[in-house]
Amino acid sequence: MNIVVFTKSTPDTAAKVEVDGGGKVTWGNAQLVLNPWDEYSVTESVLLKDAHKVNTTAFAIGDEIHNDALKQALAIGMDNAIRIWDAGMSGQDSLGFAKSAAAAVKKLGDVGLVIFGKEFVDVGTDAQVYQLARLLGCTAIGAVSKIVAVDFNAKTIKVERMVEEGKQTLTAPLPAVISVLKDINEPKSPSFIGIRKASKAVIPVWSSADLGLGEAASGAAAKVSTVAYRNLPVRAGQVEIIEGGSERERAEKLVNKLLEEKVI
Amino acid sequence: MDFLLTEEHLMAQKMVRDFAQKEVYPTIKEWDRKQQMNPDVLPRMGELGILGISIPTRYGGQGYDYVTLGLACEELERVDTTLRVVMSVHMGLNSLALLQWGTEAQKQKFLAPQARGEKYAGFGLTEPEVGSDVVNMRSTAKRHGDTYVLNGEKMWISLATKAHHFLVVAKTDPAAGHKGMTAFIVTNDMKGVTTGDLHGKLGVRAGSTGWIAMQDVEVPLENRLGEEGEGFYVAMSCLDNGRYTVAAGATGLIRACLEDSLKYSMSRKTFGKEIARHQLIQQKIGFMQQWYDAARLLYLKAGFMKNRGMRNTRETGMAKWYATDHSVQAALEAIQIHGAYGFSDEYDVERYLRNGKGAVIYEGTSEIHQLMQAEYALGFRQDRPLRCEMPAYDPSWQEG
Numbered sequence: 266m267n268i269v270v271f272t273k274s275t276p277d278t279a280a281k282v283e284v285d286g287g288g289k290v291t292w293g294n295a296q297l298v299l300n301p302w303d304e305y306s307v308t309e310s311v312l313l314k315d316a317h318k319v320n321t322t323a324f325a326i327g328d329e330i331h332n333d334a335l336k337q338a339l340a341i342g343m344d345n346a347i348r349i350w351d352a353g354m355s356g357q358d359s360l361g362f363a364k365s366a367a368a369a370v371k372k373l374g375d376v377g378l379v380i381f382g383k384e385f386v387d388v389g390t391d392a393q394v395y396q397l398a399r400l401l402g403c404t405a406i407g408a409v410s411k412i413v414a415v416d417f418n419a420k421t422i423k424v425e426r427m428v429e430e431g432k433q434t435l436t437a438p439l440p441a442v443i444s445v446l447k448d449i450n451e452p453k454s455p456s457f458i459g460i461r462k463a464s465k466a467v468i469p470v471w472s473s474a475d476l477g478l479g480e481a482a483s484g485a486a487a488k489v490s491t492v493a494y495r496n497l498p499v500r501a502g503q504v505e506i507i508e509g510g511s512e513r514e515r516a517e518k519l520v521n522k523l524l525e526e527k528v529i
Numbered sequence: 530m531d532f533l534l535t536e537e538h539l540m541a542q543k544m545v546r547d548f549a550q551k552e553v554y555p556t557i558k559e560w561d562r563k564q565q566m567n568p569d570v571l572p573r574m575g576e577l578g579i580l581g582i583s584i585p586t587r588y589g590g591q592g593y594d595y596v597t598l599g600l601a602c603e604e605l606e607r608v609d610t611t612l613r614v615v616m617s618v619h620m621g622l623n624s625l626a627l628l629q630w631g632t633e634a635q636k637q638k639f640l641a642p643q644a645r646g647e648k649y650a651g652f653g654l655t656e657p658e659v660g661s662d663v664v665n666m667r668s669t670a671k672r673h674g675d676t677y678v679l680n681g682e683k684m685w686i687s688l689a690t691k692a693h694h695f696l697v698v699a700k701t702d703p704a705a706g707h708k709g710m711t712a713f714i715v716t717n718d719m720k721g722v723t724t725g726d727l728h729g730k731l732g733v734r735a736g737s738t739g740w741i742a743m744q745d746v747e748v749p750l751e752n753r754l755g756e757e758g759e760g761f762y763v764a765m766s767c768l769d770n771g772r773y774t775v776a777a778g779a780t781g782l783i784r785a786c787l788e789d790s791l792k793y794s795m796s797r798k799t800f801g802k803e804i805a806r807h808q809l810i811q812q813k814i815g816f817m818q819q820w821y822d823a824a825r826l827l828y829l830k831a832g833f834m835k836n837r838g839m840r841n842t843r844e845t846g847m848a849k850w851y852a853t854d855h856s857v858q859a860a861l862e863a864i865q866i867h868g869a870y871g872f873s874d875e876y877d878v879e880r881y882l883r884n885g886k887g888a889v890i891y892e893g894t895s896e897i898h899q900l901m902q903a904e905y906a907l908g909f910r911q912d913r914p915l916r917c918e919m920p921a922y923d924p925s926w927q928e929g
């Protein structure tokens with residue numbers, strides 16, 4: 266039985282991401298890291314592996330920069346890492362991503378569970394979670410905050426989801442595609458043994474030909490194309506210092522102002 | 530020398546950096562103000578394997594090379610000097626000395642639990658009346674059959690109240706000068722051992738520095754490290770490793786000063802432009818970059834020599850002297866760049882100065898290092914082979 270995680274290298278959340286003069290997105294010389302949400306999905310897969318003796322595989326779709334994320338996943342304790350890429354995939358939309366992912370899951374075979382982090386922070390989307398589940402013909406469960414129970418023999422999973430009003434508990438058959446939130450675990454650090462293994466690992470690359478995808482998942486086949494990026498408008502702030510003889514007076518003035526502006 | 534670094538080095542460095550930045554940095558100011566050590570630090574460093582980083586796996590360690598140890602120290606001190614001090618005493622001054630001089634039984638009994646992070650280790654050389662001039666120490670060890678009885682006091686001992694094992698040097702033959710000293714493994718549960726903390730230090734306030742008093746402490750023969758009379762050589766080889774960690778750490782402190790100054794000077798404006806656009810600020814930044822690059826090259830060179838089993842007393846001493854002196858200099862410049870904010874603990878740079886100042890005193894003061902380098906240059910000092918040399922790094926450290 267395999268558990269699969271899809272991950273990628275993204276700019277650190279602390280990086281200053283902006284659109285440069287040429288309309289391209291840049292993050293200066295900030296480091297690329299394992300997509301921050303995937304610290305949880307990778308950790309969860311390792312915890313499940315330890316508890317259920319299953320095999321874990323990390324996939325990334327993209328060029329060599331994504332080897333870093335895959336190596337980090339190995340260093341944290343996942344068993345295998347595979348990168349999916351060829352030049353034709355450049356410009357892929359989320360459906361193209363999901364098609365490549367579905368083909369990879371099928372090629373790997375015997376996959377019980379696919380775990381995503383909440384989203385990929387660089388593209389800010391989780392559409393691929395649901396698109397992949399649809400293509401695989403299995404259940405998608407988003408915003409999972411806890412895996413209550415999983416039985417890979419009986420092929421069932423019971424999870425808690427965060428919903429706006431509170432928590433929801435539900436069961437579903439396996440295979441399933443889930444996305445997980447921060448509450449799910451305390452992310453594991455890489456271990457020195459894991460780092461040794463990861464640094465020696467040669468990561469295999471599966472092309473669209475290997476996956477039998479043809480043109481279906483190529484950038485050229487993308488239905489959605491990004492037209493332009495724009496920086497957030499600069500917010501003009503105004504500072505007003507509230508004067509007054511006493512603290513009480515200043516506080517009253519402040520409260521009145523806030524009421525006036527309908528802030529409170 | 531960065532070109533020597535492998536992917537394994539870089540991944541290990543990142544792992545240590547993430548630990549220090551994510552787990553220690555957020556509360557470091559609080560602990561520094563409280564003058565207490567964050568109680569999570571030692572257990573986490575043990576759990577992550579950092580406390581056994583360059584000890585062979587057959588002795589409970591992680592089997593990484595000396596260069597990785599240096600890189601880890603740089604990352605630790607980039608966040609706070611107290612983290613690197615842990616490595617200097619636990620790993621540099623103690624664990625590596627057991628690896629070098631210990632019997633197989635000592636390695637199994639003391640080194641392995643240290644490398645696994647189950648026991649913490651310290652080093653007791655300095656006394657209330659004696660620091661640089663170690664040959665004049667007062668502590669004594671008198672042999673009665675298979676037992677030594679130790680008496681004396683050790684002062685300024687890092688992790689004094691936290692460590693379980695101490696490497697202590699005492700006089701077995703007070704008349705024999707440096708040949709009358711012997712090293713012992715003293716454990717904190719031995720009868721007659723008491724320890725305490727020192728407060729009111731200028732820096733390393735989020736760390737632990739204290740004293741050890743020994744009153745008629747009975748130490749079994751099997752806890753003697755090396756031969757009787759070899760204690761001076763044991764202590765000096767401990768310093769070859771301790772100083773390496775200090776050098777790498779101080780390099781991290783220079784980097785901290787540089788990185789914080791880059792950030793601040795690009796955001797603070799005076800006379801209509803970022804202060805980074807003023808040439809006198811650029812001069813300081815240029816120097817900091819120079820000091821960082823040179824300090825890094827010096828410690829990586831020492832690490833490279835250690836990996837190959839080459840004697841590196843002079844090179845390690847040079848790396849330690851250069852990096853620590855310049856870390857104090859860099860901290861002064863960083864404070865200057867931060868103006869009044871640099872003078873307050875709202876920013877980190879004042880802590881860099883207070884922390885950096887300790888390292889130009891311990892593990893050989895700057896004066897002692899300057900004298901040593903002059904003596905080497907003049908031919909007044911030569912390194913002689915030791916009965917037990919520091920082992921070269923060997924890939925078999927990763928096996929077993």
Ligand SMILES: Cc1cc2nc3c(=O)[nH]c(=O)nc-3n(C[C@H](O)[C@H](O)[C@H](O)COP(=O)(O)OP(=O)(O)OC[C@H]3O[C@@H](n4cnc5c(N)ncnc54)[C@H](O)[C@@H]3O)c2cc1C
Pocket residue numbers: 618651652653654655658659660661662684685686687688733738887890891892893894895896897
């Ligand atoms: C934070 C901290 C942690 C420490 N941790 C440890 C530890 O874990 N274990 C341990 O054993 N010790 C430790 N020490 C002690 C440290 O190693 C000593 O302080 C150091 O060796 C200097 O000794 P001293 O303080 O007695 O100074 P002294 O030796 O008394 O020197 C005083 C001054 O005289 C100068 N001087 C001395 N001799 C000469 C000379 N020949 N020529 C010119 N100038 C000279 C020195 O450079 C110095 O400026 C620590 C110290 C500090 C501050």
